[in-house]
Each structure stands twice: as structure tokens, then as C-alpha cells.
Amino acid sequence: MTTYGDGENDAVRLREAMVEVLAAQGAVDDPGWRAAAGKAPRHRFVPGFYLPADRPDEQGLTLWEPVTAELDRSRWLRAAYSDVTLITQFDGDEPDWKHPVTRHGGTPTSSSTLPSLVARMWADADVRPGHTTLEIGTGTGYSTALACERLGSTDVTSIEVDSRRLDQAASALYDCGYTPTLAVADGLYGYWPEAPFDRIVAACSFRTVPPALIAQTRPGGKILLTLSGWLYGYARVLLTVAADGTAEGPLLGGTVSFMSARTHAAPPFGNPAHWTTSLPRTSRTATHGPERITAATPEAFHLRFLAQCAVPGAQMVTIAGAVHLTDVLTGSAATLTPVDGTWQVRESGPINLWEQIETVLSAYDSAGCPDLESFHLHITHDKQRLRQPHMPDLSLPGACC
Numbered sequence: 231m232t233t234y235g236d237g238e239n240d241a242v243r244l245r246e247a248m249v250e251v252l253a254a255q256g257a258v259d260d261p262g263w264r265a266a267a268g269k270a271p272r273h274r275f276v277p278g279f280y281l282p283a284d285r286p287d288e289q290g291l292t293l294w295e296p297v298t299a300e301l302d303r304s305r306w307l308r309a310a311y312s313d314v315t316l317i318t319q320f321d322g323d324e325p326d327w328k329h330p331v332t333r334h335g336g337t338p339t340s341s342s343t344l345p346s347l348v349a350r351m352w353a354d355a356d357v358r359p360g361h362t363t364l365e366i367g368t369g370t371g372y373s374t375a376l377a378c379e380r381l382g383s384t385d386v387t388s389i390e391v392d393s394r395r396l397d398q399a400a401s402a403l404y405d406c407g408y409t410p411t412l413a414v415a416d417g418l419y420g421y422w423p424e425a426p427f428d429r430i431v432a433a434c435s436f437r438t439v440p441p442a443l444i445a446q447t448r449p450g451g452k453i454l455l456t457l458s459g460w461l462y463g464y465a466r467v468l469l470t471v472a473a474d475g476t477a478e479g480p481l482l483g484g485t486v487s488f489m490s491a492r493t494h495a496a497p498p499f500g501n502p503a504h505w506t507t508s509l510p511r512t513s514r515t516a517t518h519g520p521e522r523i524t525a526a527t528p529e530a531f532h533l534r535f536l537a538q539c540a541v542p543g544a545q546m547v548t549i550a551g552a553v554h555l556t557d558v559l560t561g562s563a564a565t566l567t568p569v570d571g572t573w574q575v576r577e578s579g580p581i582n583l584w585e586q587i588e589t590v591l592s593a594y595d596s597a598g599c600p601d602l603e604s605f606h607l608h609i610t611h612d613k614q615r616l617r618q619p620h621m622p623d624l625s626l627p628g629a630c631c
Contacts, residue, residue, distance in 0.1 A: 296330030371399030463535030
């Protein structure tokens with residue numbers, strides 16, 4: 231499908247090398263998706279992106295250097311065909327790639343996801359030729375191109391909430407010969423005009439599974455999405471939809487994270503110092519320290535996801551060694567302070583935030599520290615429950631109890 235003009239030989243060579251590396255690592259086991267990755271020209275979808283500099287700026291913020299073909303074609307191509315996520319937008323501001331500037335810090339709001347994860351998402355969702363498929367989060371359009379290579383453009387619908395992002399993705403897709411159905415739409419509501427779908431795959435994360443996605447999936451169809459929350463815990467789930475509108479499926483392994491759907495992003499919580507004024511003077515010794523959910527380990531990554539199910543409105547920040555939790559929904563707050571090898575907890579408000587998290591951590595330990603894959607999500611018309619045979623049920627953040 232894809233054709234290459236003059237000067238594309240380097241891109242073809244780098245793409246072939248990337249696919250060989252991904253195959254050797256087991257990232258693209260399926261022959262169909264491997265073939266698609268060998269054809270989809272990722273560089274055509276990332277005319278510009280940011281890479282982190284070797285050192286932060288004088289204030290400790292990450293320096294993000296713009297990379298384009300005009301600035302350094304060799305660096306641009308090498309990065310485009312590396313298995314890394316390429317940040318293409320910060321804080322919702324569309325860059326001027328003709329006159330790009332270095333950024334100091336910022337929150338990424340759009341990117342080209344690393345190729346191994348893109349291929350893994352499509353493969354994990356069991357997407358095969360003949361499946362009508364909805365992709366939530368077009369982004370740069372590279373993932374959409376992979377789907378079109380594998381399925382054909384007719385069976386692919388892709389939606390994006392950012393109209394400027396979609397305009398750029400559409401131009402790149404059409405220039406490469408791909409003609410999927412594209413629309414500006416909020417992934418929270420799916421896309422009824424093209425429903426029902428055999429498969430729905432989301433390239434963003436949600437606090438809870440949107441009911442519209444279940445309603446737009448054919449009985450026996452599957453939904454693959456990433457669950458997240460305001461503590462920035464993540465877990466992927468593969469749901470199978472039943473004829474009665476319920477859905478069920480396991481959490482998948484791995485430490486994968488996606489940017490939140492914009493309507494599910496965490497709200498500002500103000501100055502932590504203001505929240506501490508309501509805390510009592512007395513404290514207790516914590517049963518579990520915050521490192522259980524903050525350490526740079528796979529277990530802590532998974533535990534953070536379970537913890538946020540217990541305190542769906544909580545957010546967390548560390549300042550001068552103290553860990554603060556705030557809940558803008560209920561007005562609850564907690565602070566953990568290190569004292570002589572222990573963590574001292576002070577809590578206020580209608581919910582004891584850290585106590586709730588400790589309950590989940592203790593249940594997890596008592597259950598023998600079960601793998602994330604042993605958890606299943608069960609969705610009925612009014613409940614979304616996370617279940618594990620040896621632990622109490624948990625509700626998803628934002629879901630009905």
C-alpha cells in the first residue's frame with residue numbers, strides 16, 4: 231500500500247532494522263502485525279517531536295529538545311525508528327515545527343507511542359482481518375496506519391478529541407494511501423455512527439470503563455483499554471462483552487501507562503500547605519509506608535493501581551520528604567512524615583485516606599501478593615467491580631459502588 235519516493239531509502243533501512251529488533255525481543259510475535267510494522271512509515275507521522283536533554287535546566291526541570299528533519303535529519307530518522315515514545319505536544323499547546331523551541335518541563339498531552347506497545351495492543355486485543363475496529367486516540371496516526379495495513383482501511387475507525395491532532399494525522403494517513411474513517415470525538419462516548427464494533431482499542435487511559443464502549447461492542451466482541459486514576463496507577467484490561475450488555479475480563483500483565491482521557495484527568499488540588507492546616511496534631515505509626523506504592527518496582531506499580539481503587543478521589547505529592555494525600559471530592563487529607571525509621575500519619579476529613587490504602591495493602595499481603603493477572607473486572611449495568619479470589623472486591627475509581 232505504502233510507496234516511497236526519493237530519499238526514503240534510509241527510512242526503509244531503519245524501519246527494517248527496528249522490526250528485526252522488535253521481533254528478536256518478542257515484541258511482535260504475530261506475523262501479520264510484524265508485516266504491518268515493516269510497512270507503516272512512522273517517520274511520516276512525526277514531522278517533529280521532543281526528546282529529553284542529557285541534563286535538566288537550572289530549576290531542575292526537564293529540558294525537551296525539538297527534533298525535526300530540518301534541524302537534524304539523521305537524529306530525527308533514528309529516533310522515529312527507535313522503540314521509544316515520542317512526545318509531540320505539551321499542555322495542549324500545538325508546536326510550530328517550522329520554528330520549534332526548547333521546552334522547560336510541561337505535561338505531555340500527545341505522543342507517538344513506542345512501536346512495540348502499539349503492536350502489542352493490537353495483538354493483545356486479538357484484532358484480526360474481518361474485525362470492524364474502533365481506535366480511541368488517533369494521536370499522530372501511526373497506530374492507525376498499522377491497523378490499516380493489517381485490516382484494510384474500510385474496517386478501521388479512529389477518533390481523536392483534539393481537532394488539530396486529527397487534522398495532522400489525517401493528512402499523513404491520506405498521503406500514505408490509508409483511508410480509515412476519522413472523526414473528532416471524545417473517546418468517553420465512543421463513536422455511534424460506525425457502531426457496533428468487533429474490537430475497541432484505546433490508546434489513552436480511563437478511570438472507569440465508559441458504558442458507551444460496552445454498548446457499541448457486538449456480543450462476543452472485545453475491548454482493550456488502560457485503567458488509571460489520580461494516583462497514577464495503571465492496569466490494562468481485556469473485556470469480552472456479553473449479549474446482555476455486561477462485560478468481564480482479566481487484567482493484563484506488564485507496566486504499561488497511557489495519558490489520561492482529557493475528561494478523566496486529575497483536577498488541580500491547590501497548595502498542599504493549605505490542606506495540612508486541617509490535620510490533627512496527634513499522629514499514629516503507619517502500618518505500611520508510602521514506599522509500598524511509590525517505589526520504582528513492578529509490584530509498587532501494581533499496588534498503586536489497587537490503592538487508588540480504595541481512595542478514588544485522592545492525589546499524592548511528596549514535599550521535603552513528607553507524603554501528602556489530598557481528596558478534592560471529599561475534602562479529606564493525610565500526611566505521612568518519616569520519624570526515626572517509621573512513618574507517622576495524620577489524617578482529617580470524612581475519609582481516612584491512608585487507612586483505606588493500608589486496608590488494601592494488608593489484604594494484598596494476606597492473599598499472598600497475587601499477580602495482577604489474577605484480578606478480573608466484572609461490569610454490570612450499575613457496577614464495575616475488580617475481583618480476586620482471595621481479596622475483597624474493589625470498585626474502580628469513579629464507578630458505582
